[in-house]
Amino acid sequence: MSTTKTATPIQxxxxxxxxxxxxxxxxxxxxxxxxxxxxxxxxxxxxxxVPSVASFYFSLTRWSLFDSHFIGFDNFVEFFQNPQLYTSxxxxxxxxxxxxxxxxIIGFFLxxxxxxxxxxxxxxxxxxxxxxxxxxxxxxFMFKSLLDxxxxxxxxxxxxxxxxxxxxxxxxxxxIYTIAAVDIWKGVGIATLIFMAGIVAIPHExxxxxxxxxxxxxKILREITxxxxxxxxxxxxxxxxxxxxxSFDIIWATTGGGPGFTSDVIASxxxxxxxxxxxxxxxxxxxxxxxxxxxxxxxxxxVLNRRQVEL
Amino acid sequence: MIRRGTRAWTAGITAIVVSVxxxxxxxxxxxxxxxxxxxxxxxxxxxxxxxxxxxxxxxxVLQTNDGIIWRAFLNSxxxxxxxxxxxxxxxxxxxxxxxxxxxxxxxxxxxxxxxxLIVPPAVVPTIWVLQRLHLFGTLPGMILIEATxxxxxxxxxxxxxxxxxxxxxxxxxxxxxxxxFRLFFRVVMPLLRPVVVTVxxxxxxxxxxxxxxxxxxxxxxxxxxxxxxxxxFQSQNLSFYNLLYMxxxxxxxxxxxxYIFSNRQIVAGLTSGAIKG
Numbered sequence: 001m002s003t004t005k006t007a008t009p010i011q012x013x014x015x016x017x018x019x020x021x022x023x024x025x026x027x028x029x030x031x032x033x034x035x036x037x038x039x040x041x042x043x044x045x046x047x048x049x050v051p052s053v054a055s056f057y058f059s060l061t062r063w064s065l066f067d068s069h070f071i072g073f074d075n076f077v078e079f080f081q082n083p084q085l086y087t088s089x090x091x092x093x094x095x096x097x098x099x100x101x102x103x104x105i106i107g108f109f110l111x112x113x114x115x116x117x118x119x120x121x122x123x124x125x126x127x128x129x130x131x132x133x134x135x136x137x138x139x140x141f142m143f144k145s146l147l148d149x150x151x152x153x154x155x156x157x158x159x160x161x162x163x164x165x166x167x168x169x170x171x172x173x174x175x176i177y178t179i180a181a182v183d184i185w186k187g188v189g190i191a192t193l194i195f196m197a198g199i200v201a202i203p204h205e206x207x208x209x210x211x212x213x214x215x216x217x218x219k220i221l222r223e224i225t226x227x228x229x230x231x232x233x234x235x236x237x238x239x240x241x242x243x244x245x246x247s248f249d250i251i252w253a254t255t256g257g258g259p260g261f262t263s264d265v266i267a268s269x270x271x272x273x274x275x276x277x278x279x280x281x282x283x284x285x286x287x288x289x290x291x292x293x294x295x296x297x298x299x300x301x302x303v304l305n306r307r308q309v310e311l
Numbered sequence: 312m313i314r315r316g317t318r319a320w321t322a323g324i325t326a327i328v329v330s331v332x333x334x335x336x337x338x339x340x341x342x343x344x345x346x347x348x349x350x351x352x353x354x355x356x357x358x359x360x361x362x363x364x365x366x367x368x369x370x371x372v373l374q375t376n377d378g379i380i381w382r383a384f385l386n387s388x389x390x391x392x393x394x395x396x397x398x399x400x401x402x403x404x405x406x407x408x409x410x411x412x413x414x415x416x417x418x419x420x421x422x423x424x425x426x427x428l429i430v431p432p433a434v435v436p437t438i439w440v441l442q443r444l445h446l447f448g449t450l451p452g453m454i455l456i457e458a459t460x461x462x463x464x465x466x467x468x469x470x471x472x473x474x475x476x477x478x479x480x481x482x483x484x485x486x487x488x489x490x491x492f493r494l495f496f497r498v499v500m501p502l503l504r505p506v507v508v509t510v511x512x513x514x515x516x517x518x519x520x521x522x523x524x525x526x527x528x529x530x531x532x533x534x535x536x537x538x539x540x541x542x543x544f545q546s547q548n549l550s551f552y553n554l555l556y557m558x559x560x561x562x563x564x565x566x567x568x569x570y571i572f573s574n575r576q577i578v579a580g581l582t583s584g585a586i587k588g
Binding site for chain 1: 322327330334337338357407423427431441462466485520523556
């Protein structure tokens, strides 16, 4: 936009000194040396790209870290035939969509509340964001105590009101949803923060004009706040989906994938197979996770508009 | 006007009441548990400690397993400080050149940066590479791993921020005779302060709280990081819930301090990157 006005250093020097500067200066472009990329590229290639590519090969082998035997797609067949393993695939999807969806909805409404004129705003902002800072493992252990089926505080309160007292982490049908709820509790602060920034960035005149035109709070929310927070929404969806699909820490701290394997996700299967010494199968799990993430994130990122995805 | 006021009040009071139940009670629970004696803590009840022994528990945690927590704090501190330093330096350089230098390679570079953000790291093959480099199970290896995994996110923030610094500044510096390195380290880098603070705090909290990384790439008690100490209290001393909660309390303090001191700048830095795109 300002290219026409921007003089090159040489031209500028000529203007300032009034003399003709010999053109031995390098063009401005070379003041941004490609060599600045070198350390980043080395780390990225050696510790990220090479292992990622290698995982495709090793997923097709029986592997002991020292030698590998090519066995074709046996690991993948094993992954999708063994119910202990393929259910992790389904759990991963359920978990990611529940946590991401809830973070978008709850985060948005919290952000609307916390950017408005509400009593105790500073306290509320701090308290919503605080769990983000706490160790995930610590949060997992904490909720394991609070949601203990027999001694936990939550069930004590429910029992006091004569309500059913579910085995939050011990009921096979419930465990994965309980973990998702804990994940939402811990992560909603980031979503709220991003939405708050998005809402604050909306020009104030829009709200005032809408009010003058007689729009109620609900209508303002629907017609102005929601559509204009689209970039923030895209960021929240993408970040929380990536996090949800890879989730491991909180599951490991609360149920370890149990009871049985009813709350196993792909990331926990990768760890379990690694622990058991099935390195090829573990890598196959990595490849499956890679494909799941790619198949979901790439079209989604495209739909949500490339510019906004780039954070 | 009055109606708006009442609504702000009712919404605020409701939110505060809910937040006390949802967010405050769990943290009060941690503090209460950390102050109880073992039998009292293992009942898991939300109750006032029968005997306050906060400092006795603190001493006990610090002495458990020959003071493993001291070593863990030292390991975590070294890991966090060095990996975040590497991350900031490399990501700032890369993000700066990426924002300034228009070339047809940029699209490809951007693709790899995004891939680094989205693609889950391949765990066992990474161990394999680390073994080949004789870095597996060593602190330097873990440092480089954390630095690598944090690069993409940091580069995105730096690139967005550099895009807002006027190019005229670079040209003025070049005119004054600054070379590429002087231009970056003396002129541009000081201007990046706000986003450096954001990256430092966000990544430091992330690395400090990282559990899966050390679990895979840094096995062994002598390399334990603070997150792994939680499991020593969970598995070995199953009946010592009071010490487990004291440990949770202890390892929450560093991220909390980091956040309190940089609260505003984090929000500003994150949003300049996250929303403008």
